[in-house]
Amino acid sequence: MTPKKIALLTDSSADLRWDQARENNIFFVPLRILCEDGEYLDGVNITGPDIYQRLHNGELPQTSLPRVEDFSAKLREIFDLGYDGVIAVMLSSGLSGTYNLARILAGECAEQGYAMKVFDSVSGALGQGMTVLQLAEDIKNGMGWEELTERRAPQLIANTYPFFSVDTLEYLVKGGRIGKVTAMAGTMLQIKPIITFAPDGQLQSVAKVRGRHQVMRKLVDMAVGARAGTRPGWPAGARHPSVTPQKPR
DSSP, X not given: OOOSSEEEEEEGGGOOOHHHHHHTTEEEEOOEEEXXXXXXXBTTTBOHHHHHXXXXXXXXXXXXXXXXXXXXXXXXXXXXXXXXXXXXXXXXXXXXXXXHHHHHHHHHHHHTTOEEEEEEOSOOHHHHHHHHHHHHHHHHTTOOHHHIIIIIHHHHHHTOEEEEEOSOSHHXXXXXXXXXXXXXXXXXTTEEEEEEEOTTSOEEEEEEEESHHHHHHHHHHHHHHHHHTOOTTOOTTOOOOOEEEOOOO
């Protein structure tokens, strides 16, 4: 049976506000944040400012996929509210196991007679959140299950290409993404990397510029280039994007 009442599910990395979620029938499962003093749930008992404060204090919190029991409880809540179909858009599988966990649970839902379709956003933060919000608008406009899952969601994901820059290279060093010598040279020269998601879902640097003002200029140039069908500084074979500048989480 084709689902008629459709809910959207994502994880807390989508960075959507609670009021946005309520208004658009969007449900969250929280990622786990592993800190020196214990484990927290993203958006539940720890927030972005809390994490940035810990970074400032020298700590490097780690993220982990949601707990199975939290994920299962959220699905039960959705179906108990009368929804008969769930479209899940999860954090890039290149960064987290959340997508694969959702696929496993979707199989269990199917065995119980519930419809659940899971998508790898190949993105995070603003890119992931905007995909979910657009799907919510499409549902409000009457788009059905088959069109949403077979055409619309894949189309939105394929045409979203978020990228961002960082003010400091300190955390790239601590996370093991660049070496200390590279970071030292980059800091002295005020090098700011522009980072995006590779086709495999991993983060990659696509450009390096000097100074914050040059970062913004480069982002604008890349956005204009994307609209014109060019890919300045992007790897050969990358998908054609609808460029979405974003700040790092």
